[in-house]
Amino acid sequence: MxxxxxxxxxxxxxxxxxxxxxxxxxxxxxxxxxxxxxxxxxxxxxxxxxxxxxxxxxxxxxxxxxxxxxxxxxxxxxxxxxxxxxxxxxxxxxxxxxxxxxxxxxxxxxxxxxxxxxxxxxxxxxxxxxxxxxxxxxxxxxxxxxxxxVESDLAGIPVLLVNPRLPLATGPVFKGWDAVDQGPMPQGPVSRIALEGRNDLEAPAIVLCPAIADVLTALGDTHPWLARMSGSGATCFALYEDDAAREAAAVQLAAQHPGWWQLAGHLR
Known part of the structure; x- marks a missing residue:
């Protein structure tokens, strides 16, 4: 199996x-x-x-x-x-x-x-x-x-994962969190939670691994629907309106940053 x-x-x-x-x-x-x-x-x-x-x-x-x-x-x-x-x-x-x-x-x-x-x-x-x-x-x-x-209104949306090939342990990232409660996660459809939500571990992760900021900037330059760090990093993801936009982004990032790891797919 x-x-x-x-x-x-x-x-x-x-x-x-x-x-x-x-x-x-x-x-x-x-x-x-x-x-x-x-x-x-x-x-x-x-x-x-x-x-x-x-x-x-x-x-x-x-x-x-x-x-x-x-x-x-x-x-x-x-x-x-x-x-x-x-x-x-x-x-x-x-x-x-x-x-x-x-x-x-x-x-x-x-x-x-x-x-x-x-x-x-x-x-x-x-x-x-x-x-x-x-x-x-x-x-x-x-x-x-x-x-x-929850029922997802983002099922099937194209996604691109990018990692600068730098491992980042979870413990130190959580330890670097500033302990300030920025408020609850939004309610509503999955798309709204994603757009209006945030990742509170992004800032402490970037302190430990500044390359994350470079990945987010590079993804932002590909005009995604949403770009954000996942979990405690260092992988970031970008969601795109269609496969063509994601493929163009993948080609652009591969040319600009050939050492970065990529994985393309769709949300389940």
Missing amino acids: IETAYAKINLALHVRRRREDGYHELETLFAFVDAGDKLSISSAARDELRTCGEFGGELADPFGNIVAKALSALPRPQGWAVTLEKNLPVAAGLGGGSADAGALFRLVEREYGLPDDWHSRAAELGADVPACVLSQTCIGRGTGTELEP
């Missing part, structure tokens, strides 16, 4: 407060691109994991990564040999590891069904994992695990 680990983006990400448990209270609008990593599985005597793909070598400890943990978290009557084709950059604000775990959950669901407590098992692996299991547009609250699926 083969499953895509769909890249996650945050169309909006509002940080409301620091919690006593060390986490942050969030309001976020998750969306997913119809492209990402690939997981393929086959029967095996015991669980095995191998990585390949452009960024497969950046997973220093494949047996301790989130896919291996997801394998241990879900009961199955036999072992699985899993091949992870890592197409998404690591530590990039795309929920790559969470998306991989989410894809594994869907594979288990397809073959055996998921246990009733799958949501809590997913949340124990990471705050983005429950949303990545669903891989559909939804609002996340709390630490991002309290999910509210």
Whole structure:
């Protein structure tokens, strides 16, 4: 069986407060691109994991990564040999590891069904994992695990992901947040939340990785419908009115910044 680990983006990400448990209270609008990593599985005597793909070598400890943990978290009557084709950059604000775990959950669901407590098992692996299991547009609250699926009026819109090939750890970005509550996420259609929302982690991420500002400026020069940083960075995304506009933007950025990573797709 083969499953895509769909890249996650945050169309909006509002940080409301620091919690006593060390986490942050969030309001976020998750969306997913119809492209990402690939997981393929086959029967095996015991669980095995191998990585390949452009960024497969950046997973220093494949047996301790989130896919291996997801394998241990879900009961199955036999072992699985899993091949992870890592197409998404690591530590990039795309929920790559969470998306991989989410894809594994869907594979288990397809073959055996998921246990009733799958949501809590997913949340124990990471705050983005429950949303990545669903891989559909939804609002996340709390630490991002309290999910509210929503009908998206942006489904199918062309999207371009751009990363300056610089990893950025989530913890230091959250630590750099100024602790000022800028207000709740807007209400209404997904398009309105995206346009009127914001990413409160953009400013602290740019302090740590100034190239993010360069990516946002370059995307802005392609006249997108919306350009914003995803998650805690460093990946940024741009939404376009049609495929032709996105393709023209991709060509322009590739010529101006040949070292940057790109991925084109559509929102699911």
